[in-house]
Amino acid sequence: MKVLNFGSLNLDYVYSVDHMVKPGETLASFGMNTFCGGKGLNQSIALARAGVPVFHAGMVGEEGELLLNACEGSGIKTDYIRTIPGQSGHTIIQVDKEGQNCILLYGGANRSITREYVDEVLGNFEKRDILLLQNEVNLLDYIIDQAYERGMMIILNPSPYDSALDGCDFSKISMFLLNEVEGEQITGENDAENMLEKLKAMYPKARVVLTLGGEGSVYQYKEERYRQGIYKVKAVDTTAAGDTFTGYFISSVIDGVPVPEGLALAAKAAAIAVSRQGAAASIPSREEVIKE
Numbered sequence: 001m002k003v004l005n006f007g008s009l010n011l012d013y014v015y016s017v018d019h020m021v022k023p024g025e026t027l028a029s030f031g032m033n034t035f036c037g038g039k040g041l042n043q044s045i046a047l048a049r050a051g052v053p054v055f056h057a058g059m060v061g062e063e064g065e066l067l068l069n070a071c072e073g074s075g076i077k078t079d080y081i082r083t084i085p086g087q088s089g090h091t092i093i094q095v096d097k098e099g100q101n102c103i104l105l106y107g108g109a110n111r112s113i114t115r116e117y118v119d120e121v122l123g124n125f126e127k128r129d130i131l132l133l134q135n136e137v138n139l140l141d142y143i144i145d146q147a148y149e150r151g152m153m154i155i156l157n158p159s160p161y162d163s164a165l166d167g168c169d170f171s172k173i174s175m176f177l178l179n180e181v182e183g184e185q186i187t188g189e190n191d192a193e194n195m196l197e198k199l200k201a202m203y204p205k206a207r208v209v210l211t212l213g214g215e216g217s218v219y220q221y222k223e224e225r226y227r228q229g230i231y232k233v234k235a236v237d238t239t240a241a242g243d244t245f246t247g248y249f250i251s252s253v254i255d256g257v258p259v260p261e262g263l264a265l266a267a268k269a270a271a272i273a274v275s276r277q278g279a280a281a282s283i284p285s286r287e288e289v290i291k292e
Helices: 039-049 064-073 115-122 140-147 163-167 179-186 192-202 241-254 259-274 286-291
Strands: 003-006 009-017 031-037 056-061 077-083 088-095 100-107 131-135 153-156 174-179 207-211 217-221 224-228
Touching: 003 039, 003 115, 009 064, 031 039, 031 064, 039 056, 039 064, 039 100, 039 241, 056 064, 100 286, 115 140, 131 140, 131 241, 140 153, 163 241, 174 179, 174 241, 179 207, 192 207, 192 217, 207 224, 207 241, 217 259, 241 259, 259 286
Parallel strands: 003 056, 003 131, 009 088, 056 077, 131 153, 153 174, 174 207
Antiparallel strands: 009 031, 088 100, 207 217, 217 224
16 A cells, blocks of 8 residues: 655745734844745654655645655655646745744746646556645646546535635545535534534544644544544644645554544644644654654
8 A cells, every 4th residue: 555645735934923924014034044835745744753655746836845844854755746847835024932834835847737747657556555635736627537537535625614615526535634614614513512513513534634733633434433532732833734634644643543543643742742843843753752
């Protein structure tokens, strides 16, 4: 069984601020750093650091060497990453003194996926291989359809949620990993219990992991339901917390770990990530998570 993450690769320009910029306001930052990130890259790094051999597919621009180095340095297989003319995807991230963030995303090379490229990449995978997706690349609907035809297990983190997801056939998804905001956008429900019930009714064959911020997370599959609280730490930067949780939980599924243990492992990894600055740079190794 092979694991493919078809996702974004971004340069994150992170500004430390007293508070989030308000409309019409000019605000001085008291720190700036450049990190490698993107939900796709973050989740691949989390998988790799959790011990999963993972292939990454995606596109970078002319200044993408830093992103390729980050992949190779984390043990991610880069066979399917392509460099194209123009800019890589990037973000402008504000992180306030409480560790909360807001993010402005520019798609860049991530939005240059072609059908020919999708076919070329997926041609190297087969039935029961795992495909992980987020919503920071284009042609997500086509990628889902082609992977489903191949019999791949499709895991979707529908973030950021926008109209591009309306054209995707969610009945082809094997597992959703999503937060409360995305849960409400899919179901129209703003209560977690109602979200879970609605998701079960809408996609009865899918496994669902719903993250609830300070309330922890819930796993649901048919009549199974497991809950996991958070590990409390001082938050420095929450940017990659969800991506870390996603990568580590998927690693537990691949390893055949019981769901409650997998949720606990993912929660612990996410707690370590929020206690550090940066996105990809904050994701812990498996040894660090087990040691804590």
